[in-house]
Amino acid sequence: MRFDLLKVLLVDDNQHMRILLIEILRAIGVRHVFEATDGAEALSLLRKVAIDVVLTDLSMNGLDGIDFMHLVRRSPDSPNPFVPVVMITGHSTERRVHEARDAGVNEFLTKPVTARGVIHRLTLLVENPRPFIRTETYFGPDRRRRDDPRYRGERRREEDRATYVDDVQEQRVHPTRRI
Template sequence: MTERAETRLNLSKATVLLLQNNQTELDILGQVFIGFGVKAIRKCLTLSEAEECIRAGIVFDLLVVDCDMPAQAGFDFVMRLRRMEDSDNRLAPIMLVSGHTAPSSIAKARDCGANFVVAKPITPKVMFDRVMWLAREERQFVVTDTYSGPDRRHKTFGPPAGTKGRRHDDLSAKLGKPVGPDMSQSDIDALLNPKKASV
């Protein structure tokens, strides 16, 4: 997908749930998504409000959840939602926003079933880039006894297209000259279409 095509993403029909435990941050985040063209936004200041939206059967195209809620309530909310087999929101993309991006917090976000973590303070550009990344998400949804959510093997996908990686071991988008024999078609198919993890 080209950068020009990406900027034409139409979010006017998207339904977004925003769960933040700070009114100012909730208002700012709401304005950011209004700026993206989203018209259906449910702003929740408490966990009970967000859970009521889920129970009401509203189907969301994206959930943005605060990691910094007391007693890790944001992580627990995502984990419970991913286990709700009768909810249409179980497979919805979930983005966590956090003021604490220590490796332990990132690991909790990954292990609760979130798709992505964005560090506070957010900016419209970073948020839009992450929404675009989620729109192109191709990771399989995995269900096991201990985890439910997108495939956690995320690091190998590299940074979003058109952005510079932050890790020292991010692979370059530039291809070098071929080395060695070509792979067989069955080997290529196995790489591009891995089997879904068994339940």
Template sequence: MATEEITKRGVLVADSSQNMASLVTVMLRSLGRKDIREAYDASRVMLEVRRRAFDVIIIDDALEGMDGVAFTRKLRAMTDCQNRLTPVIMMSAAPDAKRIADARDAGVTEFLRKPFAASHLQTRLVSIEANPRGFIEAAAYNGPDRRRRTVDVGSKDRREGQSKAG
């Protein structure tokens, strides 16, 4: 029996299509990733995220058992899960603007439209690594900070001279 190599850079690929999951795995291997797990339905994905920590989760929007948006929302709400803060890249074959916004609002970190090339996947992985975003916990949202850029408001805090409304 082969032993599983677990590294700090593990990736979970979740897609109902085993062919698509395998294709993404091949892309990841071409990018130097070695520790890759595949899951083909939501129950297996849930088992995997509870089993061990991952560096990134790549999930299809149309995952069998629970779509990617619902799964991400559930993952972000699971305070006892070691992968709660893990970046999530969502793949989708035909997303519209509303679906992309729903994914963002569920806590998805990056988005890929199918079909995509290994270079597109690499761009998302590099973005996640180079520009980590803080995790926001609020009543209506748990997930990575949705703001992608910082705005310099100068060195003077405009709130200093203002009194608190009470």
């Protein structure tokens, strides 16, 4: 894995957390780290720099991580709706995890962070990217980790209509595919 080629944006209003993450990223070879103290500043940076991965806190003063994600994924003037995002938080209740997932984050990392956890999430994003889907109520990475070829049951929600998205085209999901 060539971490040295990644451009990583850290979004956190806590300077100590940014310093810790910068040290972890530098230790694994990341050379291009950009910092923002809230979602608004992060959006501005995304417009100026071609960022490869965003690591963002969930709870911040100003524009928080959830609102930031909604703007990145759903805003018509989003600089990069496909950018991979890891949400980092000390608020790991099931409700908050689901809120982040539903906002379109790719991965979730609970504080206290470890170098191993950061490396694992970055590796997942780069080596095993999930396709993006679009439904009436969601746009972001496919929330399923993998397709199970042995699954023969009904779709969980027949009314769901998902569209897989890539940078070039959109394709309708096969009607028998589980959502």
